[in-house]
Amino acid sequence: MRTTRKLCVAAVLFASVVLAGTFDGSWQMDAAKSKVNDGRVVTLTIAPVEGGGIKMTMKTQKKDGQETTSEFTSKLNGKAADFTEGDHKSQITVWYNGPTLNASKEGGPAADVTSMWKFELSPDKSTMTMTINHYEPAADDETLVFTKH
Numbered sequence: 001m002r003t004t005r006k007l008c009v010a011a012v013l014f015a016s017v018v019l020a021g022t023f024d025g026s027w028q029m030d031a032a033k034s035k036v037n038d039g040r041v042v043t044l045t046i047a048p049v050e051g052g053g054i055k056m057t058m059k060t061q062k063k064d065g066q067e068t069t070s071e072f073t074s075k076l077n078g079k080a081a082d083f084t085e086g087d088h089k090s091q092i093t094v095w096y097n098g099p100t101l102n103a104s105k106e107g108g109p110a111a112d113v114t115s116m117w118k119f120e121l122s123p124d125k126s127t128m129t130m131t132i133n134h135y136e137p138a139a140d141d142e143t144l145v146f147t148k149h
Helices: 002-023
Strands: 025-029 041-049 053-061 067-074 081-085 088-097 100-106 114-121 127-136 142-148
Touching (some): 002 114
Antiparallel strands (some): 025 041, 067 081, 081 088, 100 114, 114 127
16 A cells, blocks of 8 residues: 555656646747737746746736736645735645646735636647636636747
């Protein structure tokens, strides 16, 4: 039983490291291919961290030119991590579901958006699609398409 459990834990850690490596890098949003509700443009940087986790930094430029930096580090263990979004904090839980990277963002201040994120890579891993489902308050889903740089 213990051997089986150790093998399962090792397999999960190995899969996390392998999958995290496929999402690594700098990603620039293609505004022409993306559908966002507010006209923003996003740049993502995803880097591996020790223990099979990731650090994600999001630089967002609003339509009026104002820039915001948001970031989190998650060990991908199903536990919430702090997510600093510009001038406020919320919580984010990140995990893999097969080949997709998923996140649930919640627990921010009263006016904050609660949402579910899903990241999917193209077969050649040069394009990444981020689907955002806003569920509190409810809003249209957004699709951000990124190219790797």
